[in-house]
Amino acid sequence: MRKLITNNEATCAGCNKCVRVCPMEGASVTYMDGDRLKVRIDNERCIACGACIQACRHNVRDYEDDTERFLHDLAAGTPISLFAAPAMRAGELDGGRILAWLRKLGVRKIYDVSLGADICIWAHIRYIQRMKPKSVITQPCPAIVNYILLYNHNLIKYLSPVQSPMLCTAVYMKKYCHVNEKIAAISPCIAKAHEFEETGYVSYNVTIKKLHDYIIRHNISLPEERSDFDHEESAFGRLFSMPGGLKENIEFYLGKEMRIDQAEGQEIVYDELKLFSEQRENVLPTVFDVLNCLYGCNIGTGTSHSNSRFEVGAIMDSNRKNVMELYDKAKHDALYEHFDSVLRLEDFLRHYSPKNVVRDHATRAQIDQAFISLGKLTDEEKSFDCGACGSKSCGDMARRVALGFDMSVNCIQNEKNTIQSEHREIVDLSQVNLENIDKILIDIARINSLSDEIVESIGGVNEAIDRFSQMSKDVLLISQQVNILAINASIEAARAGAYGKPFAVVAQEVKTLAGKSNQTVSQTGDISAVATKSVSAINDKIQNISSAISQTYSEIASIYANTQNALKDFND
Numbered sequence: 001m002r003k004l005i006t007n008n009e010a011t012c013a014g015c016n017k018c019v020r021v022c023p024m025e026g027a028s029v030t031y032m033d034g035d036r037l038k039v040r041i042d043n044e045r046c047i048a049c050g051a052c053i054q055a056c057r058h059n060v061r062d063y064e065d066d067t068e069r070f071l072h073d074l075a076a077g078t079p080i081s082l083f084a085a086p087a088m089r090a091g092e093l094d095g096g097r098i099l100a101w102l103r104k105l106g107v108r109k110i111y112d113v114s115l116g117a118d119i120c121i122w123a124h125i126r127y128i129q130r131m132k133p134k135s136v137i138t139q140p141c142p143a144i145v146n147y148i149l150l151y152n153h154n155l156i157k158y159l160s161p162v163q164s165p166m167l168c169t170a171v172y173m174k175k176y177c178h179v180n181e182k183i184a185a186i187s188p189c190i191a192k193a194h195e196f197e198e199t200g201y202v203s204y205n206v207t208i209k210k211l212h213d214y215i216i217r218h219n220i221s222l223p224e225e226r227s228d229f230d231h232e233e234s235a236f237g238r239l240f241s242m243p244g245g246l247k248e249n250i251e252f253y254l255g256k257e258m259r260i261d262q263a264e265g266q267e268i269v270y271d272e273l274k275l276f277s278e279q280r281e282n283v284l285p286t287v288f289d290v291l292n293c294l295y296g297c298n299i300g301t302g303t304s305h306s307n308s309r310f311e312v313g314a315i316m317d318s319n320r321k322n323v324m325e326l327y328d329k330a331k332h333d334a335l336y337e338h339f340d341s342v343l344r345l346e347d348f349l350r351h352y353s354p355k356n357v358v359r360d361h362a363t364r365a366q367i368d369q370a371f372i373s374l375g376k377l378t379d380e381e382k383s384f385d386c387g388a389c390g391s392k393s394c395g396d397m398a399r400r401v402a403l404g405f406d407m408s409v410n411c412i413q414n415e416k417n418t419i420q421s422e423h424r425e426i427v428d429l430s431q432v433n434l435e436n437i438d439k440i441l442i443d444i445a446r447i448n449s450l451s452d453e454i455v456e457s458i459g460g461v462n463e464a465i466d467r468f469s470q471m472s473k474d475v476l477l478i479s480q481q482v483n484i485l486a487i488n489a490s491i492e493a494a495r496a497g498a499y500g501k502p503f504a505v506v507a508q509e510v511k512t513l514a515g516k517s518n519q520t521v522s523q524t525g526d527i528s529a530v531a532t533k534s535v536s537a538i539n540d541k542i543q544n545i546s547s548a549i550s551q552t553y554s555e556i557a558s559i560y561a562n563t564q565n566a567l568k569d570f571n572d
Contacts, residue, residue, distance in 0.1 A: 001043075001146070001194050001197070001355075002193055002194060002197055003043045003064070004046075004048045004063050004064055004065075004190055004191065004193055004194070005041055005043070005046055005048060005050075005052065005053065005061060005062075005063050005190070006061070006062045006063060006064060007039075007040060007041045007060060007061060008059065008060050008061075008062070009033070009038055009040055009060070011058050011059060011060050012038040012039055012058065012060045013058045013060075014030070014036060014037030014038050014039060014410075015057070015058070016030075016039070016388065016389055016390035016410070017052075017055040017056060017057065017390070018039055018051075018052035018055055018056055018060075018061060018390075019039055019389070019390025019391070019406075020055070020387065020390040020391075021051040021052060021054075021055040021266065021267070022049075022051060022052055022390075023047075023049060023051065023147070023266055023267075023269075023270040023271075024045055024046065024047055024049075024147070024150075024151065024270075025045075025360075025396075025399075025400065025403075025405065026042055026045045026360065026400075026403065026405045027041065027042055027045040027046045027047070028040075028041060028042075028052065028390070028405075029041075029042055029404075029405050029406075030390075030400075030405065030406045030407050030410050031407065032407060032409065037407070037409065037410060044357065045150070045357060047143050047146035047147050047150065047151075047191070048063075048142070048143055048146065048190050048191035048193075048194060048301075049143040049147075049191065049266050049292050049301070050063070050143070050190050050191070050266075050292075050293075050300075050301025050302075051266040053190075053301065054301070063190045063207075063301075063302075065187075065190070065193065065205050065206060065207045065210050065302065066184070066193070066203075066204040066205050066206055067206045067207065067210040067211050067214055068214075069204065070184050070204040070206050071105070071214070073182075073204075074102075074105050074106050074107065075105070075106075077106070078181075078182060079108060079181035079182065080106070080107055080108065080181055080182045080183070080184050080203075080204070081107060081108040081109035081110070081111075081173065081179050081181050081182075081183055081184070082102070082107055082109075082110055082111070082183060082184040082185065082186060082204075082206075083110070083111040083112065083113050083116070083166065083169045083170065083173065083183070083184075083185055083186070084099060084110065084111075084112060084113060084185075084186040085113045085166070085185070085186060085187055085188050085208070085297065086112070086113060086114050086117075086297075086298065087188035087208060087297055087298045087299075087300060087303055088186055088208060093212055093215065093222070094222065094226065096226025096227055096228075097222040097223060097224070097225070097226055097227075098186075098211070098215070098222060099226070099227035100222070100223045100225050100226055100227040101215075101220070101222050101223055102227075103227055104223065107184075108179075108181055109173070109177075109179055109230045110227060110229055110230055111169055111172075111173055111177075111229055111230060111231055112169075112229045112231070113165050113166055113169050114165075115169060115172070115229075115231055115232075116164075116165040116166060116167070116168035116169025116170075116172060117165035117168070117245075117249075118335065118339075119165075119168040119169075119172060119339065119343065119348060120140075120162060120163065120164065120165045120168045120348070121246065121249040121250065121253075122335075122336055122339045122343075123162040123163070123168065123345055123348045123349070124136075124138065124160060124162050124246070124250070124287075125250060125253060125254065125336075126340075126345050127160070127161070127162055127345065127349070128258070128286065128287070130345075133158075133286075134281050134284065134286075135158055135281065135284040135285060135286060135287075135288065136158060136159075136160040136286070136287055136288070137155060137158045137159050137160060137273070137276070137288045137290060138160050138162075138246055138287060138288070138289050138290065139159055139160055139162075139164065139290075140164045140165060140246070140291070140297070141164075141189070141191070141290065141291055141292040141293075142164070142189065142191040142192055142194050142195035143189075143191040143292040144269070144273070144290055144291075144292055145159070145194075145195070145352070146191060146194060147270055147273065148273070148352075149352060149353070149354055149355045150355050150357040151357060152273060152274065152277055153354045154277045155273060155276065155277050156352050156354060158276075158284075158288070159352055161349040161350055161351065161352070162348060162349060163199075163348050163349065163350055164195065166185055166187065166192060166195070166202070167195065167199055167201060167202075167348075167350070168348050170183050170185075170199075170201035170202050171201060171347055171348055172343075174201060175347055176342070176343070177231070182203040182204070183201060183202050183203060183204075184202070184203065184204035184206050185202050185204065185205055185206060186206050186208060186211065187205050187206060187207050187208070187300075187302055188207065188208050188297045188298065188299075188300030188301075188302050188303045189205075189207070189297065189300045189301055189302050190205075190207065190300075190301045190302050191292070191301070192205045192302075193205040199350065205302075207302030207303075208302055208303045208304060209302050209303055209304045210302070212304050213304075243262070243264050243291060243294075243295060243296040244262055244289070245296065246260075246287075246289045247260045247262060247287070247289050250287065252329075252332065253332060253333075253336070258285075258286040258287060259285040259286050259287070260285060260286065260287040260288075260289055261285040261287070261288050261289070262288075262289045262290070262291075263288070263289075263290050263291075264290070264291040264293070264294050264295075264296070265291070265292075265293065265294030266292060266293075266294075267294075269290050269291065269292060272290070273290065276288060295309045295312070298312045299312055360403045362399050362402035362403050363402075366402040367395075367398050367399055367402050369402070370398040370399070370401040370402040370408075371394075371398050373401060373408040374394070374397065374398060374401065374408050374411045374413075374414045375408075375411075375413070375414040376394060376398070376411075376413070376414070381394075381413070382394050382395065382398075383395075384413050386412060386413065388411075388412040389406065389410045389411055389412065390406075390410075391406070394411075394413075397410075397411060437556060437559065440556060441553065441556055441557060444552060444553045444556070445553065448550060448553065
């Protein structure tokens, strides 16, 4: 199928809103882009329901249609006729003036889809009357058809073969009005492009929103006149685009002789269709009228949504009153008799074939492993069901993870538990660090104390060296005096002659001793000076070390206090 929904992943915030509203498992896939969570589209699984575009608040999701190509081809002279959906009447711009502008650009013929809706309702009634099916699902929504053909093949047998109002209009234009040129659709629906692609009747899906955007972006002045349609006035088909429009039309013609159930909106309709496929046939309605959009085609996925649903409702109610004034039961019967005489039911039927989509199956073991990766081990954890991941339940999330559609980091409970675990680890580590810092502070205090003792001891060494130096000076003085006495004694011994020789020997020994004492004291003085200088240098270094230790102690103490405060705040 043609890719319709676009995804600007660069601006994706990973908020999971698109995952939450997407009715098709696996159409929105979560992945990690670096350290950021993002969501991409699997276009093979996307049914173009448009729910993600309406939900996105980050301008990530958008869609493609044929507005630019249609206007380009029209300007190039390509012959084109078109039909317009009733939703044009509910838009912010005057639909009649837009059609007049398009005629000036070269559009050949313009038809109202309300006429195709009249034909569609007629065809449904005649099909039910002739074929008497037990139950049929009406299919004005191509997103509904995409879902059935891709995901729920059991519903194909119930899918009404009657074409949608737009296709009924195109068939009528081609086969009964002999419109041979290309046909464009002014449409309120993104997914109509798939319907047109498969049936081949319509060449351009020009959505109301993109057409409005084009007109505003190019500052186009619309003509004052309004364009009419190139066919007879439509009847109750004008109500088809409202929720319950098909039911109202059928009951106007047949009364309440058949049971018609309804389901509208992406949030419930696909669950309702799944439930429908699981029921016994004897409990099913004759007609199951389903719409992808909650408020009908008038506020469809391809409309501008500038008017509220209440404003749109007022516009469409005015149309209802106009129809009631123009058509009574007799005129309506006459219209259907006219259709019976000029239209062939077979021209407005189509055949459906199932499409291949990957049928993913997660085993119990894979889902259990996914629960483990999500950190969900208890029944309570497995049924937390907060929905933040976009899944409806933890079980759905585990299945998505098992199938590769999601990641465990997208689970807020798992991330919370991981953060709490990391919190506990940080607290424990910080506590251990505080204990280690406390020991370091004690050791530093001891080193500081020893440093003070060393400085004090060095002071004692200096004092001893000073006393030793003084004693050396005293010894030097005495040795000098002894030397003088020895010299005098030698002189006296010389005078005494032979009798003085023994005394001369003693005097010489005393003189020698005095010389050695003087030499020793002199050397000791040098050593003392060197020792004093070395001790002074040691003292300076010890003082520097002591100062550095004190500074380190102060810094570590500050870190200790800050860590304690941070840990207290962390625990709070």
